Amino acid sequence: MDTAIDDRIFEALRYERDRDHPPPGFPALPEIPGGRYTRRDFFDLEIAHVFRRSWVLAGLEDELPNPGDYKRFGKLLGSPILLVRGRDNEVRAFYNTCRHRGAPVVRGESGHCNILRCQYHSWSYDFDGRLVQVPDEHDFVGLRKAERGLIPLRCETYRGLIFVNEDPNAVPLLEHMGALAEEWSWTLPKGSRFDYHWSRVMNCNWKCALDAFQEVYHINTLHPVTVGAMLDHSAATMGLLPNGNSRMCVRLSQADIDHRPASGWPKGEMYRRSSVAQTLWPALNVPWSIGSGKFILFWPRSPGQCEVEVYGLGPDWGEGPLPPERVTANERFDGILEEDVSNLEAIQASLESGAFTGMILNYQERRIYWSHEEIDRSIGPQRVPPELRVKQVLSPFVEGAPGEG
Ligand code: FES
Ligand SMILES: [Fe+2]
Numbered sequence: 001m002d003t004a005i006d007d008r009i010f011e012a013l014r015y016e017r018d019r020d021h022p023p024p025g026f027p028a029l030p031e032i033p034g035g036r037y038t039r040r041d042f043f044d045l046e047i048a049h050v051f052r053r054s055w056v057l058a059g060l061e062d063e064l065p066n067p068g069d070y071k072r073f074g075k076l077l078g079s080p081i082l083l084v085r086g087r088d089n090e091v092r093a094f095y096n097t098c099r100h101r102g103a104p105v106v107r108g109e110s111g112h113c114n115i116l117r118c119q120y121h122s123w124s125y126d127f128d129g130r131l132v133q134v135p136d137e138h139d140f141v142g143l144r145k146a147e148r149g150l151i152p153l154r155c156e157t158y159r160g161l162i163f164v165n166e167d168p169n170a171v172p173l174l175e176h177m178g179a180l181a182e183e184w185s186w187t188l189p190k191g192s193r194f195d196y197h198w199s200r201v202m203n204c205n206w207k208c209a210l211d212a213f214q215e216v217y218h219i220n221t222l223h224p225v226t227v228g229a230m231l232d233h234s235a236a237t238m239g240l241l242p243n244g245n246s247r248m249c250v251r252l253s254q255a256d257i258d259h260r261p262a263s264g265w266p267k268g269e270m271y272r273r274s275s276v277a278q279t280l281w282p283a284l285n286v287p288w289s290i291g292s293g294k295f296i297l298f299w300p301r302s303p304g305q306c307e308v309e310v311y312g313l314g315p316d317w318g319e320g321p322l323p324p325e326r327v328t329a330n331e332r333f334d335g336i337l338e339e340d341v342s343n344l345e346a347i348q349a350s351l352e353s354g355a356f357t358g359m360i361l362n363y364q365e366r367r368i369y370w371s372h373e374e375i376d377r378s379i380g381p382q383r384v385p386p387e388l389r390v391k392q393v394l395s396p397f398v399e400g401a402p403g404e405g
Contacts, residue, residue: 006269017235022363031358034351037205043303049379053167061160071110075299086127093155093164099148159188186267196312204348206298206306212340213285214367239399244281244374246367249274
């Protein structure tokens with residue numbers, strides 16, 4: 001385990017607690033145009049160039065334990081996807097689109113099968129996507145089955161998480177994760193189990209929801225008796241990481257540190273002595289606590305609507321029901337989540353009124369600005385309407401760069 005990261009985080013927390021202004025040279029963050037949260041043209045650019053070209057969490061290996069287990073994944077707007085475990089135990093992803101006339105090969109949400117048989121005219125595909133059977137094949141003149149397999153997309157797994165990416169030229173998942181691949185390896189033991197699921201459609205832009213999880217400036221106001229009582233928002237460090245990723249560590253009160261086990265799970269002083277949450281670009285936020293990590297996903301549905309979905313994962317608890325302390329922790333998380341989402345639809349209404357034209361962010365909120373910069377880098381700044389572009393200012397403050405505080 002890399003203890004250098006612990007030293008870096010604790011030094012940064014001391015710095016943040018003691019400072020009375022942002023580090024020298026930290027810029028005034030330009031206003032974020034409100035249209036980035038409301039306009040259809042900008043939303044379409046995000047879907048095409050961000051979501052359909054990024055690694056997104058599509059499910060858990062737990063959901064597909066055996067060869068022939070499949071599930072549909074339809075959260076990625078415009079992309080009907082099918083995940084299936086192969087006879088070689090590999091999980092693969094394909095478009096759920098039959099190569100005959102485009103019907104969905106499977107219609108059920110999930111299930112188990114011996115072969116993927118299209119429910120329209122029974123063209124059949126093996127779990128590796130090969131077209132193996134065509135009824136009345138002799139009537140398709142010149143059909144070459146080898147050329148009409150299911151269309152694959154990139155699919156890679158990390159410690160039980162299944163990610164897909166529609167960009168065939170994307171960097172490997174681990175390369176995209178960067179430092180987070182190692183940091184999550186300390187907290188996701190092999191054999192981690194899924195213990196929580198929550199999903200809700202919200203009438204707000206996906207970024208409006210994600211923003212609420214990328215800063216702790218709000219905790220004393222919005223969470224005065226929950227998170228606010230436990231954390232010191234003035235001792236919070238925001239690691240801006242390459243590829244749009246980021247990490248937030250917030251100092252825990254001494255009483256909370258004393259309460260946490262000195263060894264065992266989660267491993268690493270960073271997790272034991274601070275409240276850690278990372279964002280894996282573009283829209284996966286993961287806050288950690290003793291006994292569980294919550295994988296919060298923000299799925300765009302329209303400029304003014306998203307789905308917020310949460311998976312909880314933690315160490316295997318063996319036989320029987322989830323231990324009571326894990327149930328209590330999940331209920332506590334529910335309460336915090338309710339506080340976080342309570343503002344979102346009203347914020348969206350403000351943005352859509354046109355009266356509120358843009359938002360102003362402070363130094364503590366810089367992870368939000370970092371996400372906006374990465375959106376423009378992914379879309380290609382020249383494609384973003386000039387009045388909606390954000391200026392690129394934070395690269396000198398990426399973790400390890402000279403300007404970082
Ligand atoms: S569309 Fe699938 S078999 Fe015809
Ligand atoms: Fe919050």
